[in-house]
Amino acid sequence: xxxxxxxxxxxxxxxxxxxxxxxxxxxxxxxxxxxxxxxxxxxxxxxxxxxxxxxxxxxxxxxxxxxxxxxxxxxxxxxxxxxxxxxxxxxxxxxxxxxxxxxxxxxxxxxxxxxxxxxxxxxxxxxxxxxxxxxxxxxxxxxxxxxxxxxxxxxxxxxxxxxxxxxxxxxxxxxxxxxxxxxxxxxxxxxxxxxxxxxxxxxxxxxxxxxxxxxxxxxxxxxxxxxxxxxxxxxxxxxxxxxxxxxxxxxxxxxxxxxxxxxxxxxxxxxx
Amino acid sequence: xxxxxxxxxxxxxxxxxxxxxxxxxxxxxxxxxxxxxxxxxxxxxxxxxxxxxxxxxxxxxxxxxxxxxxxxxxxxxxxxxxxxxxxxxxxxxxxxxxxxxxxxxxxxxxxxxxxxxxxxxxxxxxxxxxxxxxxxxxxxxxxxxxxxxxxxxxxxxxx
Numbered sequence: 001x002x003x004x005x006x007x008x009x010x011x012x013x014x015x016x017x018x019x020x021x022x023x024x025x026x027x028x029x030x031x032x033x034x035x036x037x038x039x040x041x042x043x044x045x046x047x048x049x050x051x052x053x054x055x056x057x058x059x060x061x062x063x064x065x066x067x068x069x070x071x072x073x074x075x076x077x078x079x080x081x082x083x084x085x086x087x088x089x090x091x092x093x094x095x096x097x098x099x100x101x102x103x104x105x106x107x108x109x110x111x112x113x114x115x116x117x118x119x120x121x122x123x124x125x126x127x128x129x130x131x132x133x134x135x136x137x138x139x140x141x142x143x144x145x146x147x148x149x150x151x152x153x154x155x156x157x158x159x160x161x162x163x164x165x166x167x168x169x170x171x172x173x174x175x176x177x178x179x180x181x182x183x184x185x186x187x188x189x190x191x192x193x194x195x196x197x198x199x200x201x202x203x204x205x206x207x208x209x210x211x212x213x214x215x216x217x218x219x220x221x222x223x224x225x226x227x228x229x230x231x232x233x234x235x236x237x238x239x240x241x242x243x244x245x246x247x248x249x250x251x252x253x254x255x256x257x258x259x260x261x262x263x264x265x266x267x268x269x270x271x272x
Numbered sequence: 273x274x275x276x277x278x279x280x281x282x283x284x285x286x287x288x289x290x291x292x293x294x295x296x297x298x299x300x301x302x303x304x305x306x307x308x309x310x311x312x313x314x315x316x317x318x319x320x321x322x323x324x325x326x327x328x329x330x331x332x333x334x335x336x337x338x339x340x341x342x343x344x345x346x347x348x349x350x351x352x353x354x355x356x357x358x359x360x361x362x363x364x365x366x367x368x369x370x371x372x373x374x375x376x377x378x379x380x381x382x383x384x385x386x387x388x389x390x391x392x393x394x395x396x397x398x399x400x401x402x403x404x405x406x407x408x409x410x411x412x413x414x415x416x417x418x419x420x421x422x423x424x425x426x427x428x429x430x431x
Contacts, residue, residue: 183396183405183413184385194383195352201329201336202348235402240395 012049012197012204018266021061024155030262036162037259039193045263046206046271049197054218058270066147066216066268069140069223073148076141082132088125095152103153104265107254108161115169115250118146119225137244143223147214147268154267158211160257173255176248182239188256191233208233209260210253212269219272226253294416297390306378307366312388312416322425325418326356332387332414332422342429352383360427369423372414387413 018026028045037043047055057063077088077095092098107117116124122145123134135142162170177188191200192208199205210226217224227244230252234241242248295301295312303309311317326334327346335343337352363371370377375384390412396405414422 179394181395183393185393186383186385190383198352199348199350200352201333201350231402235397235400237397238400239397239402240404241397241402 026264049204049206069144069147072144082130084131099149099152103150104156104159109165138225138228151267153265155264158260162258169251169254172251176252182237184237186237211260211263212266215269215271297388297412306370308369309366313420317420317424319424322421325422360429
């Protein structure tokens, strides 16, 4: 792959430091390894590929538009809902403690051996424990909650488990990552591995990492979930996509998360 | 003499007929696996129309991946593939037609899409809707005419 072969203008500033509110340093470059990312020289956060303006927005919580969703999520955390008359906080207490590190381990295999994303865990608590209705995968409540939960792991390194019971899911995700879907026959790897740093029309291709998710997309003026992003990328290959929350996307999420092991959880990132 | 005139007339009609009969994707004739010597429409393309095909998102959108110095007004040209300046001198017309029809003949694992092929896709969609394609209406990315127009334009890029 012709890395950084594009015009000088298009080159990402790989030396930029992501420091939030002048205090919290977030790791945006992590070493690669021969098992998960043999074709990457190094792992890079998508933040490095963005314009100076967009990067600056993420460095200041007053400027970061995702913080509105985080606040809404904090409110939902303490809101009683459902037939059991309970809130998240009634069982989990202070999220800053109980949810610290949870995002960095997502998705992970549950007690029944099934790979679940954060959204599945949240909805399981709602339907099975609270007697409340499930939230839509990319609906406002869910993305607010996942934004709030993610923030509790901000700065912690992505550390998903890929062996043991997670191994078959990881293999499935890897298989998908290299499958050339759609009429344009482009795999995730074609764009995010073979073309990192290059321009596809007006877009500067990153490694397609999910350490920044959920993300505030300026284009959507709202929070975008991991699976929503996957759906958009597959749709752009003129393919029939998979559903958000599907077995396929959860497996792909685990695999993509693993490609970012060592990168810092951004909590809630800002992207164009 | 009379007979000759009739034969000539018949021949002219047949020619006119082939001019309208486009070659369907499945009937494209490859030579040496990388060349397509015959026009897909039976006629030369229009280079001006080809400019619209390469630069429009709704048509070939070649600029998503290629730069054309000759088209400074087209914004946001990508660089996934090489700049196409001078491409008309690098390849023969038959080779260029082959590259536009199905670049995987010339460059086996290329990221460049196949613009005139209708089978062999994994989960083909209905354009950019994300829904499954309807086999009854599924067509190639470009029409035979658009391929010939693109080719005519690329042949003008000789430096």
